[in-house]
Amino acid sequence: MSKYRKRNQRRRSLSAGGSISLALAALLLLFVLWLQLCAARKMRPKRAARAGPQIWREGYSGDGTTHEQLGQVHFPPVQFSKFETVTNYTKREKSTRSLDGLLKFSRTFYNQIFPLDPSVPRGYLLFVGTDHMRMGPKVDKNDWAAWLSAYWMFWLWVIVLVALIILMPFLGVLYCCFCCCRCRQGCPPCMTVENRRRRFVLGGCLALLIILIGLCMALAFYSNGLLERGLAKTKTTLEMGSVDTCNFLYSVEAHVNHLFKKNYEELSTHLVAMIMNAPQHIAADLNDASDANSLVELDYIFSNFEYISGVLENADYTDKMVRLTAMRLRDALRGVKRDVNFAATVLCGSMECIKFLGRTEIEYLDTSRCLHPEKMPDILSILPSMKALIEHMHRPGEALEKLHEMTVLITEELERVAGPIIRDIQNGRKLFGQQADRINEIIDVVISDIHLYTLRTTRAFDDLYDRFNETRYYAVLYISVSVIVILTLLIFALLFGSFGKRVTGVEDGVFSQKIGSYFLLVAMVLIFCVVSIMLMMSLFYVVIGAVAYKGACAPLYVQKSAPAMPIDELRSESEDVDQERSGGAAPKLSNLIIECEGENMIFKYLRENRIYDVDDMVRMRVMSPMESNFALFEDVDLSNFTLVTEEDKDVYMSVSKQELGLIHPSLWYDHLCYDYVPIPFDNLALALKRMAKSLSWNNYRGARSAFENEYINLLTFYWAYAPALNRHISKLITVVEDVDESILYQHYNFGDSLRILLKNILSTEIFIRDLGKTYLANIGKNLTAVINEQIDDYIKMVVYDANHEIGNCQPLSYIYDRSLDTICSEMVDPIIGYWLGIVLSAFLLMIVLCISHRLQCVYRQIHLKPYVPVEVTSTSCPFCMTRSQRLAAGGDCGCLPPSGTIIDVEQALEATANHPKTNRDTTESSMDGKNKLD
Template sequence: RKVQFFGDFFVCGTKSRFVPHFLHLPQLHLVQRRAFAFRQRTLLDVNKDVAELHTDRRNSSHKKHAMMARLNHMARLFLWITLPVVVIAAKEAHGKILDFKETSFSNWEQNVTYISSTGYHARGMAPMYDITNRVLDLFIGSDAIPEGYIIVSDRSVALGPKVQNHEYGDLAKHYWGILLVVSLAAIIVVLTPIVGFCFCCCRCAGACGGRSQPFDKKHDTCRRVFLGLFLICTGTGIVFGVVVAFVTNSYMQQGVENATTSAREAVDDTRLFLKTTSGEINHLLVRNYNELSHHLHQMLNETATVTMTRLDEASNATSLTQLNNFVQTLPQVKINLERLKELTNDLRTNASQLNDGLRGVKRELLHSLSNCAAAACREVEEQYQIGTLDANGYDYNQLPDVTNTIENVNMLITGKLMTSLADGQQVIEGVKKSINDVIGENIPRVSLAINEAGLAMKDVSNEVTKTIDRISDLSGNYTYKYLDMSDDYIREYSVYRYYAGLAISSVLLLILLCVSMGLLCGICGKRPDGYGDDCCNKGAGGRFLMMAVAVIFLTLSLLTLAALIQFLVGLVAHRAVCVSLKNPSDDQIFNHVDRLIDLNTVMYPASSNVRGKSGKVRQYQRETTPFRISQVIEACHGNKAAYEVMQLRNFRDIGEIREYPETYNIDGLLNDLIKSIEIESNLEILSSEARGEIQKLAASELNEFPAHKFEQYLSDDITQINLTELALKLEETANRIPNSPNMNEIRDSLKNQALHLRTYQTSLVTPMTNGKNEILSLALDLDKTLHFNSDSFEEAINKFLAETDKAQEFINQNGTEFVRQVISELTTGFRNEITSYLELVITTMENKVGRCGPLSNVYNSTLVAICNRVVDPFNGFWAGVGWCVLIFIPTIILCVKLSGLYQKSDPYPGPLVESGPKHKRRNKKYERRRNSRDPRDYYDDSNSPGGSRDNRYSDMAPNFNRSDGNNNGLVPSSPSNIFYITAGHSPTAPAVPEKTPQSPGGRYERKQTPKSLRRPYRSQFF
């Protein structure tokens, strides 16, 4: 039973002295459900214990006491645990009185289109650019300058200790690759003219391939094949270099010409971004604050109204207002009652007249229809039951008479009731007026503080936007001037660079053409012939090759020097510009630039004290952190807000606006408003006289207004038969009666009665119906007005009295505290709105306003315009030229070798010339003398031409004579014979000479050919 009691206590919410009045809240439902579950579990435990009692009777008494103790302990524990939870929940539910509507801020919406593009197509040169950049990175390394040679501090550059101590070993080790390239290039530049001059002299002297024997040696064919193959490979390499040179020179010119266009697009996008950011800041700090200010002023203007409304609701002072409103409507109630009396009297009169008329009509109709023998007459009499025409069943004399009620209301109106209630209402209005006056005195000061804070926010917006505009001018107005100058210089001078590159490329192409033509003629052409040679024979190929050698010797130094200069310039541009700008945070050069330049000095120069619109003096110069260029780039790539990117906190810390409520004394004014609220504690809303008048009202005739009787007696229809319908039926019946002398009177009687029925319907039934409906409406309205949603008028009036007493008690005891609480919640909501806006401003400024993605795109597009479209083709050009320079060195050797092989006119004569003994060693003096003579004056046996030479000249039919004149005009048959040509003689076959002591080594005796009869001598440089 105890469990049942405590469970029901919390489940049903039974009132007791332990439970406060605010426990009857929706928040208690969860607690009640938990209590119900607890009770059910406990009852199950009790049932289980009872079952155990039945099974074990011997221990029943002990178990019973234990069970009761357990139940008492559990119930007591449940009370101590649950009650505080319920109290806390109820207090939290009653904690807040007002529910505020947050300020609705408009969003910044503007579609912005940026034109900078990072799109780039290398057009087939991407692998070349990548290889070139890798080579440059290999030369320069990760650090451009070794440590200890340069010291960069804030705004100053100084030489390092290693320079002062002349320690350049680390510098040489770091740049050994570049030094090696410069040394090799210098060697080539210096030695090429010297080697070319020496080679020219050597060729002119007949050496170095200047003179060649007319026939091949044993392995010359193989040499021609392999040397030609090697020269084809080098020529292919030259083709690559030439293509690279022409293409990169053209691409570089396009990049240079479009560089200023890309720069203008970048500047335009930058200024557009800054303008957009400025507009966004102005929207946030000015327009959004105006929206907040409008909402705050609206809250201030509604403070008194909201306070009074909440006070009325809390104190139930509205009951007095409702009662007063009802009393004020008593004159209208009197008018309605008088109208109700009038309508009731009219209804009775009309009902009496209608009864009289219907009785006469019934009498005439019964007489006429009884004398009528037609079937239509009997049909009408049976269908409409004419005999009951006047039997309507209503008795309007039973309707209530409201005369006494009207007199009673009249007495209340003329009495002191209305003035008494007006006095009580005036007391309530006086309390409201005093509160309204206090609030009205403080609102203008709060509004003024809000306006001053708004001016301060506008000053902040103006300062930040001016700074951004200054940055925009710095990046725009000055830049355009220099871009125009750059356009002039590019139009005037870039063409010379282009033509210089085109000339270098043309030289390479000329060399390539010479090599190509030399290979083409040397591989596909015939052997050279002194008499009627083809234009593209092997000899022409040799001359093309020597022309290529000559051009190489003449231009190699210039090409090497140009490639070296471009290599050094491209290396510096690649490392100092492209690599540094692509990775500024981890780059040594950019770190030096960061330490050298502080953007605070450029973007936020020190300003003097400036007085803003709000009239307050601000000091702009503050302790700032260094502002580096790399920070801007990294922040932009991270798409951070402009406040973070441009380090605007160094100029204006946006977090300072958190102090505005205190700076402009908004919090102090709101606290003063709360403290100024004071309500009298001895108010008397209703006097004893007013209370007596109200009690008289409760006991008046209005308490017994019989609205239900009106509804009871007026719910039926006035007539049971529709008179208009019956009149139409009578006219129809009259028309159907046959024409006869005795039926005419009946026909006229029916028509007359139909006319009477129409008249009664129009003049009596219709007004009675309208009056009845109006009576019902008035009765229902009066009943609703008098009951006030209560069972009776007296109960409603007594309820109003009780609520008025409670309102008076509440205002006297808790009025001041309650109004202060309401004002406190208003001011708290006021502060929360301001704080929320300030936090919105700070968060939006730091994280959302002016996200730097567009500037990152501008930065990347500028890198593409500079590095990908200018620097990469520039480096590709010197790479192509340098590649050709390196290939030219083996090309010279191959061309000289192949040129000598291509000049030979006769093939290898065969193995017969190798049968004789080998030459003995001759002394140096003989060799010098032999080399100084014409090699055609004597021939060794092993080098004499074969029979193919005879066939070659057989078509010319020459005369061959032995040197001794004894050849008998025969063609030589032995390959070891020597001939000379004489005009008018046939060749003579000499006898084979025998070895003599005068001719050791198997040499033949020979005579020197006269110079006038020798073959044309071919000794030339090309």
Template structure:
């Protein structure tokens, strides 16, 4: 219908039609815009591609190389394969095996002496540290002359030797007051003792009225006894401190030599471990890399040839050679199959005919001789009707194996196995050409590797010498520092122990007397003045008097010993303990550190001998070792040796000097021919011959299920059916079924095992023949044709791309060797910076020596004066309390004396019945 004849749309539909028309126009404009943009982009890309010439094309035109020799890297060497197209590359393996380095196993066994976990004297030592830190606040803490630098360690200065403490005392007024107080005790106490003894103060005690003041005296005795008990406890505490610290001091002096010897042995072990580790990395691991690369270079021609054969699929010649080489064995097996096939057909036909006769007789017996339901049921359930129809019993579709045997015999007779053998020989010539070309390149690489071995051996020797010098000197300086104040032992060690024991024994003697007097005073009788017991208050008073005399005699000596140890501890603490707790702020350590410059002892290489390097301070070395940094970090930070500089070592100089040397192969392979025309004709005749159609799948009907039911079982059923029928009604049927049962068993015994074994043997032979002469499970014809086609492609690849492929592998080999060397250098750097010579053991050895000096000698010295002075100062109140308590114990109670006299008289006169009451007052 024309538009003119179309019916007019309703007026209400006009706006909708207009909107649709506008939408279509808009869509057309959008499509036009997109087409214009696409054409513009395409034109611009075409113009850009024609204006810019590829670099490869320029080289091919102007350079010496043929542009056809350069392969476009975007193209595939082998269809469907990445990279160079080798099979092992697709499996994730590298073309050239990486180096397997042996890890260094440290055999060092440093001695680790763990500090005692139960140090009960730590609070006392911490108290002395706190006291000295609060008293000594100046920097330097000690005036000159008290501590001197003797050699490379600290020693007591001449002012200390001469006991000239004026400068020290004048600087610290608290120390001055403390020393004045102790000196006053030392000087004044002998005079007080003389006055006490000479003016009879020791015996002058007012008696008063004991009966009147009995209660008050008891109270005084109680409080004085408690005070004396508290003072005795403090005295015990001071004696324990003095005795234990004296024992610790003896042990510290005894272990000083052992500690230094152990530190020396440890540093030797540590140095040997560092040297062995460096030698392992730079010599042994390099030799492993060198051996690996040399082995790769020695067998590079084989590797390149195998990769060429893999990528070009020249391995098809090997498969073809395998097939034709196996043809004689396959022909022998096929001959057996042909013989068994004839027998199988013969015996199978006999069994099939016998089964058909048995089926006919059973059907006749059921139809005519036995019309019961039982016979009918047996016929329908025993598979008699299909007993001769099994496909395993019909061999009509089975091919004639004799034909395949004749075809294989023809191959053997014509000796066609020489075809792939000769082709492989021609292919092997390519390997010889590659080997010949590589023999020109590899000697230079091996020479470079030998030169690199000498270079890294020199680096290892240089590093070992520098590390040995560095660590040995650090150990020497730290060991000297840790042997500071050896003269303390020389001056005080010989007689100190005897004097300290005497001091302890004096304090123990005083303590024992005080304890005895307190016990007697508490539990003994009051003094009566008449026949007092040995354990009475009179005895307590005498013991207290003895203790007072002993204290007066020894308090000056005890105070003097405490003062001496205080001064020794003050000076040695500032020299041995305080400097190493705050290395940066302590003037003594800065003085010691400033005089030790390890650069004087560092061996330097010739090119670095004239460079000015800032001195390496022992403080910096200790900080690095405490952080457990590597020795190489210490060398690098102090600009002595930087292990990262070995990255500048160039081992493979030959490839860098001659870039064209990377082309390892320059032979012409365009005339290489694997299969000649005659070879191809012969291979074509093989594939089209009598054996061409062979495949074991053609014998798929060879199966062992000859009958649907087991004939032995069928015979038993026929026997059972015969016996179940009544006689003589079904006599003939019984005889017929019985005879057929005999036939079934006879057929099974004579045919089934024989046929089954032949079928099994034939299947086994056919599988072996498949493995021998088939390729990729194709029939013989397709196998030969596939391999021939692949061989032709391989020949074309070698002729056109073989040279480029070999050079590509050669370049890959060179790049891989460079990468191996780079990875080795990176491994050496990382291992050196992370695992070689972690100097934390060195800091431990140093701190062990400092701990020996500070914690084992200086701290016990300070602990000893704390204990001795504590006892000496406690003796002052003990004197007063003991005197007061002695006077209380001396009071005589007359009433107690009269009662005692009356009791004695009663016993002497024979009175038996005596009654008296007495009250005893005890402390």
């Protein structure tokens, strides 16, 4: 191998070794870094656990107080009084009008003619912002072109009425010229039955028409009377509406004052009392959470030492008597047991006597725990220790004084913040009082506007009554007299036509059907003269009633059917001019009533019209931010707080080492009982008596005597000691109960009671030193939070009651609806009823014309007497009869002289004229003559 090759090989080995060393160094460096990271991770402090709710007392939630566990709050809520309304609104009078339904039904004519549209053609209704509604200038000018062009159905109706008004006089003239008294006679003998039927049918139709015309005129007269009384009733309605509006206003104001003033007064009184009592309340919560009540129990126990010492001293005699009497009774029972055993085993010895001992269990006669009072605590032994503790009665009281210093500290700390808080609460009274006064002023103005608009609406068309009252009176008088005359003539015509003599053409007389036809003719002439005037009056009232209907009744229907549509959006030019002159537009009546009607509330209307929004009160703040965020107990130092000293601890703990510390009622109750004999006493006595009687006197004389004696001894000993022992035990039980209630804690013995109470007191010290400051700050924060919460709850209650309880708009809408209904029923309905009655009467009179023409033709028909054939038994001619025939017929004719000359010529002519054949010929000749004239 050359030296160059060796050199290269050496270089390669050196480079390989260098790379290995570098790798090892890198690994070593990484290992060192890993160790540093692990050490840093171990040294890093653990992340603090998420803070949960503070637990002040084990087993208690919240702030660790007992009343919280019972579902009670720290600070009780305020109890507000409820507003009791006593408002009495006037009741709507029930309609007593007999034709009220017919009058309301008559409105359907306008409902069909006029569309459900609140718009009114300009110039016919005048709304004055400061006065009531009146007729417009076009009504005064009789310019109805715009009105008729707006309603085509009304235009057709007017055309019909005008056409009839013009045509009726011409028809009357034509009738008088061409048809009057022109009746076709026809064949009277052939048409007798048909004429009779026509007379009955046409007469019945005419009678029915007379009744209908009378009813229509009665409707017209009735409507006219209603119109006369309408204004008086309207005034009454106005007075009732005024009273109801005032009552509503007073009710709203009283409710607002109660809610804003009285309830806030109750709230402020409650909050101030809560703030003034807060120190005692917070101190009580602190004592409860820290279990400081144990100190009160300890003080109660020590304060009863003197009383219990006196009770025990007085009970020493009773205790001795219980012990003495119980031991005597026990010894007596033992003697009875010994003697019975001797009698059964020695004197008797029989198997029956031995079984008697086992059957009666007499061996347990003296084993009752009630007969061992020596096991009870000795009162004389515990009295010295009890009296020694009387010297330390002041120690719990001193600890209570230290605890009371906490109450003083809490009071001083709260007095620092109580003044500003109470001042803000008192300022809130003024704030809510101002809101109440402002609301009352606004509601007063709004309700006054509503009342004024109600008055204006109710007084609508007063000028209609004033303007046309005189003209209407004469027109009504003329039409009434004319129709009454016409109806009278028609009634007389019916009477004459129905009950008068038939027309024969010869001496018909006054009471005949022809006179009835004359009555009909006169009535027809009057009808032609009156109908046009009636139609003219009807046309006038139709037009005026239409304007009144559109101005008064239609808005009510529009409001009920389409309340979202503003009634008064389309106003006349004169109204706009009047509003401009008055300096501003008044609030819309329709919006006023629509938005405040039914179950709505007055505050909803105020809010929607941007007059007053009660919901803005939610943003009101009674407490200032400074008073709401007071920092309490920040400067309090409780690190050196103590309740008991070391000497106090030694005194309390020393009691547990004495006999006094073992005192417990159970030590007495175990032996203070009334079951002196553990076996049934009566059964034992009866068994002894039976056993004595069962033994034979001859064989067991001694045993029998022994059993009888022990029976007597058992009863004697028991009743000699048991009653007295019962009395002494009852007295001693009372003493033990006093000891239990006075110096023991939760039924522990005296030593354990002091030890447990001392432990709780030491825990109280630790709680107050370590957590007292934080706990007091938390309770103080709860106090300010409760004050703000109760004020916010009061504001929410005010807003809710204002929106749902105060100012129900039902009375307002009731007043407005009643006012509009008054206008329709007392003003518009009479107008409609009057022209409706006149129009119907006019149309019925036209029908009467046709029936009267036909009926008067029937009344004028000549009626022939019926032909009655007469059988001639003998000749009636006196000249042709012989004397014997005349004598047979009834005697000699005294009218003829013997010479046969006719003396009475007129009588003979009359007899000849009355002959049937002669009358028929005469009638036929007269009928032919009449037909020729016709």
